[in-house]
Amino acid sequence: MDDFHTSQPIFVQIRQRLIEMILRRQVEEGDALPSVRQIAADLSVNPLTVTKAFEALVDIGVVEKRRGLGMFVTTGARAGLLAHEREKFLKEEWPRIAAQIKALDLDIKDLAAASTQQGEQTK
Amino acid sequence: MTDLSVSAGPIVSARGLSKSFGRKQILHNLDFDIPAGRIYGLIGHNGAGKTTTLNAMLGLTSYEGTIRVLGEDPFARRAQLMENVAFISDVASLPRFLRVRELFALLTNIHPNFSQEKARQFLEGTDIRPEMKIRTLSKGMIAQLHLAVVMAIDAKLLVLDEPTLGLDITYRKRFYRRLLEDYMTEERTLVITTHQVDEIEFMLSDIMFIRDGSLILHMQMETVSEKFTQLVANEPETQAQARALNPVYEETRFGQTVFIFDGVARETLAPLGRLSTPTISDLFVALMQRPTANPERAR
Numbered sequence: 001m002d003d004f005h006t007s008q009p010i011f012v013q014i015r016q017r018l019i020e021m022i023l024r025r026q027v028e029e030g031d032a033l034p035s036v037r038q039i040a041a042d043l044s045v046n047p048l049t050v051t052k053a054f055e056a057l058v059d060i061g062v063v064e065k066r067r068g069l070g071m072f073v074t075t076g077a078r079a080g081l082l083a084h085e086r087e088k089f090l091k092e093e094w095p096r097i098a099a100q101i102k103a104l105d106l107d108i109k110d111l112a113a114a115s116t117q118q119g120e121q122t123k
Numbered sequence: 124m125t126d127l128s129v130s131a132g133p134i135v136s137a138r139g140l141s142k143s144f145g146r147k148q149i150l151h152n153l154d155f156d157i158p159a160g161r162i163y164g165l166i167g168h169n170g171a172g173k174t175t176t177l178n179a180m181l182g183l184t185s186y187e188g189t190i191r192v193l194g195e196d197p198f199a200r201r202a203q204l205m206e207n208v209a210f211i212s213d214v215a216s217l218p219r220f221l222r223v224r225e226l227f228a229l230l231t232n233i234h235p236n237f238s239q240e241k242a243r244q245f246l247e248g249t250d251i252r253p254e255m256k257i258r259t260l261s262k263g264m265i266a267q268l269h270l271a272v273v274m275a276i277d278a279k280l281l282v283l284d285e286p287t288l289g290l291d292i293t294y295r296k297r298f299y300r301r302l303l304e305d306y307m308t309e310e311r312t313l314v315i316t317t318h319q320v321d322e323i324e325f326m327l328s329d330i331m332f333i334r335d336g337s338l339i340l341h342m343q344m345e346t347v348s349e350k351f352t353q354l355v356a357n358e359p360e361t362q363a364q365a366r367a368l369n370p371v372y373e374e375t376r377f378g379q380t381v382f383i384f385d386g387v388a389r390e391t392l393a394p395l396g397r398l399s400t401p402t403i404s405d406l407f408v409a410l411m412q413r414p415t416a417n418p419e420r421a422r
Contacts, residue, residue, distance in 0.1 A: 037303065041301075
């Protein structure tokens with residue numbers, strides 16, 4: 001099966017993949033996203049699940065449905081997404097990460113050193 | 124947003140559906156509705172009554188109680204219903220002495236909603252050629268042909284009884300991919316039974332568990348993830364706390380203790396360990412072992 005870990009609903013995971021596609025510019029603003037049918041077939045998931053993921057993106061104005069044509073990335077979607085994802089990260093994920101940092105007794109110097117090191121390796 | 128407003132009532136509706144063979148009762152009073160646009164997984168042990176339920180839906184067996192498919196009694200009006208119902212069963216066979224094109228010609232004659240053109244399209248990209256005799260096809264090719272035939276029927280209900288039995292993983296994946304890509308729409312409804320439930324878990328919108336002829340779970344997949352929680356707890360204290368919350372299932376695997384809870388809030392469980400939604404197969408094993416289970420079935 002696919003790499004869906006069962007701790008998160010699948011539509012959330014699909015939504016996240018779509019967001020990543022947009023953030024990484026795999027799909028540009030104004031371009032069409034893959035169809036519900038295609039994603040459902042690619043991932044062996046229920047089409048309703050895919051529709052739900054799209055709807056979540058329509059709700060935040062990142063994606064628009066064009067009748068008969070499919071789903072498109074809106075203009076300004078990237079900027080909007082970045083703001084949305086940043087806020088979500090700080091609100092939902094950061095507290096948990098911060099707690100872990102605290103539990104592991106890491107300080108800002110360790111983290112800075114680690115991220116510099118990582119930066120050199122990747123970019 | 125979604126065009127699910129096809130409010131024409133359920134595709135399949137059963138009330139007090141029962142079936143006995145001699146003195147042995149196979150189905151006990153099943154009540155269920157299957158709405159349009161869903162993909163249903165019907166799950167149960169061998170002999171639990173899955174195929175009997177499907178056969179009742181298809182009008183292939185008599186029964187007590189009522190069942191309506193597209194508003195009709197399938198046993199009384201089987202011929203009419205078959206225009207809108209298609210099925211693949213693990214025992215169904217295609218006439219082996221025919222060539223593929225002869226099969227298509229035959230179906231065009233007997234089935235008003237069969238499109239020869241569509242069937243040919245579905246065979247593009249396979250190794251099956253119209254001139255081939257069905258007898259010479261491999262098992263995987265026969266399954267492909269079968270699927271092509273069934274998908275070329277413009278049906279509202281497609282029933283798949285172990286459609287991928289005996290096929291290797293590549294064929295199985297292709298089979299389901301095809302279904303999702305070329306067949307499934309909001310107006311169509313799929314009912315699938317399979318032992319390889321993990322492969323189709325995320326395709327399903329709803330599941331029904333049948334145990335010893337009774338429907339023990341009928342639920343939307345979304346509700347499953349709200350209602351059931353799996354917990355992995357590794358410390359004796361957290362395990363004791365977990366047990367106090369009445370798990371429906373507990374198992375120790377590879378040094379980890381896994382619990383499954385029914386209707387216990389995730390916030391209550393979160394401090395005890397790692398939480399997730401159980402897979403359908405884990406949930407199936409758990410619910411098959413609930414106390415009322417027939418002891419000879421418990422493992």
